[in-house]
Amino acid sequence: MILETKNLTIGYRKQGLIQNLNLHLKKGELTCLLGPNGIGKSTLLHTLTGVLPAVSGEVCIQGQTINTLTPRQLATYIGMVLSQKLTPVNLTVFEIVALGRTPYTNWLGHLTKPDRKAIQEAMELVKVEGFSSKFIGELSDGERQRVMIAKALAQDTPLLVLDEPTAHLDVNNRVNLLTLLKTLAKETDKAILLSTHELEMAIQLADFVWLITEDRNVIAGSAEDLVLAGMMEKTFKGENVVFDNQTGNFKIKYGLNKQVSLHGMGTSAIWTRKALEKEGFEILDNGYCDIQIHIGQHSDNNWLIKANNSEVELNSIQELKTELRSITQHQN
Numbered sequence: 344m345i346l347e348t349k350n351l352t353i354g355y356r357k358q359g360l361i362q363n364l365n366l367h368l369k370k371g372e373l374t375c376l377l378g379p380n381g382i383g384k385s386t387l388l389h390t391l392t393g394v395l396p397a398v399s400g401e402v403c404i405q406g407q408t409i410n411t412l413t414p415r416q417l418a419t420y421i422g423m424v425l426s427q428k429l430t431p432v433n434l435t436v437f438e439i440v441a442l443g444r445t446p447y448t449n450w451l452g453h454l455t456k457p458d459r460k461a462i463q464e465a466m467e468l469v470k471v472e473g474f475s476s477k478f479i480g481e482l483s484d485g486e487r488q489r490v491m492i493a494k495a496l497a498q499d500t501p502l503l504v505l506d507e508p509t510a511h512l513d514v515n516n517r518v519n520l521l522t523l524l525k526t527l528a529k530e531t532d533k534a535i536l537l538s539t540h541e542l543e544m545a546i547q548l549a550d551f552v553w554l555i556t557e558d559r560n561v562i563a564g565s566a567e568d569l570v571l572a573g574m575m576e577k578t579f580k581g582e583n584v585v586f587d588n589q590t591g592n593f594k595i596k597y598g599l600n601k602q603v604s605l606h607g608m609g610t611s612a613i614w615t616r617k618a619l620e621k622e623g624f625e626i627l628d629n630g631y632c633d634i635q636i637h638i639g640q641h642s643d644n645n646w647l648i649k650a651n652n653s654e655v656e657l658n659s660i661q662e663l664k665t666e667l668r669s670i671t672q673h674q675n
Contacts, residue, residue: 344405345370345501345534346391351400353383353390359398360386361559368534368551370501373525375545375566376538378555379578384538385426387555388506391536392421405501418446422495424488426507436482436490437475440466443497465496468531469523485516489523496531503527505537517541521548542579546570546591554578599625601671607638615646618660622667634670636663 347367354360360383368374378384389395391402393409402409404420412420422443432439443465444458454462466472469489479487488508495503505524509517521541525548528535539545545552546566554562554569556578562569569575576586579593587594597620604627605616615638619626635649646657650670657663 344368346402346404346536348391349401349403351390351402352398353386353395354398355386355395357398361555361561364400364561366553366561366563368502368536370534371528371532372534372550373528373548374534374536374551374553375549376536376553376555377542377545377578379557380540382555382557383559384555385506387561388504388536388538392423392504393417415446418498418500420500420502422498422500422503424491424495424503424505424508426510432479435476435478436466436471436493437462439479439490440471440475440493440497443494446498461499462497465493468496468527469493483516484511485513485520488512488516488520492520492523492527496527501533503533503535505535507538507540509539509541518544521545524548525550542575542586543592546575597621597623599623601625601634602627602632603634603636603667604628604630604632605636605638607636609639611638611644615660615663618664619667622664624667634667 345368348364351364352359352362353364376384376387386395390397393412396410407420409417440462441454441458444454444461445452448454448458463472466475469492471486471489471493474482474486479490482490492508508524509520512520521539521544524535524537527533528550549566552564552566552569554574556562556574562574570588570591573588576588579586583596584593585596599620601624603619603624605612605619606629607615615636616626633650637647637649639645644658646660646663648655648657648663648666648670651673655666657666
C-alpha cells in the first residue's frame with residue numbers, strides 16, 4: 344500500500360468538508376479523482392500531500408504519518424504537478440527537471456552522477472530529452488506539462504499527484520498526457536493520483552476511481568462498477584446534460600417535440616440520429632411515422648425521406664436537415 348487514509352476529515356479552519364475517509368492507493372495503478380466543480384477535489388489533494396492540515400484523522404504514506412515528516416522528507420515520498428499554467432521562466436528544460444532532485448542534493452544544489460542519471464531517465468520517460476537545452480518558454484503547453492511531469496519523476500517518489508494536469512491542453516494533448524500517465528504507472532510501478540474533469544477519458548484509462556458525490560461522500564471503485572451502479576449518471580446529472588450509462592459519454596438533453604422514424608444501420612445511422620436529435624426529433628427506430636427516413640438504399644451516403652405522399656432522395660445530412668425543416672414548416 345502506497346497511501347492510505349484513516350478516518351480522514353478534510354476542510355478549512357477546522358470546518359469539515361468531507362468526513363471519515365478511508366481510502367488507499369496501490370503501486371502501479373492510475374487513480375482518477377472525479378466530482379463536480381467546487382466539491383472538494385483540490386482540498387482533498389492538498390490534504391493528502393500535506394499542503395493543508397487534516398481536520399481530523401490521518402494520512403499515511405508507506406506506513407509513515409505525513410504530519411510527522413519534514414518537508415524535505417515528504418518530498419521524497421510525493422511528487423506533485425499543480426494545475427496552474429506554467430509561466431515561462433529563463434530556465435532550460437534540463438534545469439527545470441533538475442529541480443526535482445532538490446530533496447537529495449546538498450545545500451549548494453550540486454548534481455551528482457546518480458542525480459544526472461535520474462534526470463535523464465525522467466526526460467526519456469516522457470519524451471522531452473530531445474529539447475533538454477531549450478528554454479521552457481519555447482515549448483508548447485503540452486510539452487511544458489510533460490516537463491513538469493519529468494520534474495516530478497526525477498524526484499523518484501512512490502506517489503505522483505496531479506491536480507487537473509490537462510486543464511490547458513487541446514484534445515490531442517489531453518489524450519496523450521492521460522495515456523502517458525497510465526503507461527508511467529505501469530512502467531515505473533508508482534501510484535499516480537490525478538484530479539480531472541475528463542470523465543469520459545478517465546473511464547477508459549483509470550485503474551481505479553475516487554468519485555466525490557454531490558452529498559460529499561467519496562465512493563471508490565472501478566469506473567465500470569460506478570457506471571453500472573448509476574453513480575456517474577447521478578453525480579453529473581444536469582439540467583441540459585445527462586451521462587449515458589451505455590456509451591460512457593455525456594449527452595445533451597434536447598427538447599424533442601417532433602417525431603420521425605429512422606430505418607438503417609451503421610455509422611451513417613448513428614450520425615443521422617445525432618443530427619435529428621439536434622433538430623428536435625424524437626426517433627422511432629424502424630417504426631411508422633408521418634415522416635420516414637431510410638438510409639443507404641442506393642449508397643452508403645444516401646438518405647430517402649418519405650413524407651406527405653412523396654419521396655425525396657438526398658446526398659448529405661445537411662441536405663436532410665434542410666428538407667426536414669421545410670417539411671415541418673409546411674405541416675405547421
